[in-house]
Amino acid sequence: MEVLQLDVSGRPQSWMTVREAALLYACDSIAWTLGDACHVLRGGVQRSTGLQSRIEVHPIIAVRGAVPTRAWRQAPALTNPKLFARDRQICAYCGHRFHVDDLTREHIVPFAKRGQDHWMNVVTACRPCNHRKGPRTPEQAHMPLLYAPYVPSLWEDFILRNRRILADQMEFLMAHVPRSSRLLS
Numbered sequence: 001m002e003v004l005q006l007d008v009s010g011r012p013q014s015w016m017t018v019r020e021a022a023l024l025y026a027c028d029s030i031a032w033t034l035g036d037a038c039h040v041l042r043g044g045v046q047r048s049t050g051l052q053s054r055i056e057v058h059p060i061i062a063v064r065g066a067v068p069t070r071a072w073r074q075a076p077a078l079t080n081p082k083l084f085a086r087d088r089q090i091c092a093y094c095g096h097r098f099h100v101d102d103l104t105r106e107h108i109v110p111f112a113k114r115g116q117d118h119w120m121n122v123v124t125a126c127r128p129c130n131h132r133k134g135p136r137t138p139e140q141a142h143m144p145l146l147y148a149p150y151v152p153s154l155w156e157d158f159i160l161r162n163r164r165i166l167a168d169q170m171e172f173l174m175a176h177v178p179r180s181s182r183l184l185s
């Protein structure tokens with residue numbers, strides 16, 4: 001499992017390992033947490049008390065400190081696993097669902113026609129459809145798109161990049177996902 005790290009205002013910052021989260025607890029860097037403790041780490045015995053140290057890690061942690069704004073301004077990084085998740089592994093041209101190994105990143109306006117490698121110009125396509133379309137636009141190829149591309153929100157991006165999300169984490173992230181998201185359809 002991974003821990004969802006937020007800034008103090010509640011915006012997602014990263015997925016981190018339990019060990020990384022424990023370090024933040026140990027440094028007293030946690031402002032607040034959400035969800036029931038999902039992992040307990042035991043450390044050494046403290047000489048003064050004779051008790052073993054113990055850190056309870058929560059699935060969602062907000063870390064003290066300044067609110068970073070960089071991640072907020074930028075569109076989420078485009079990767080194939082996230083693109084295929086956004087499009088639910090469905091080919092935009094034939095409408096069939098495929099295993100990720102059989103999917104490709106398809107540029108709606110091809111590179112050859114100055115199309116960009118950006119969320120708004122890419123869809124998921126199976127290999128045969130991608131090959132058939134070639135360096136043409138959907139209009140030229142007479143292959144209309146079955147769904148439209150979109151830029152995932154920050155919260156949606158955190159869902160797309162992790163495949164093992166705990167219930168508490170999913171509930172938190174989904175509450176912020178826009179209604180236009182394909183994850184809600």
Ligand SMILES: [Zn+2]
Nearest residue numbers: 091094126129
């Ligand atoms: Zn297809």
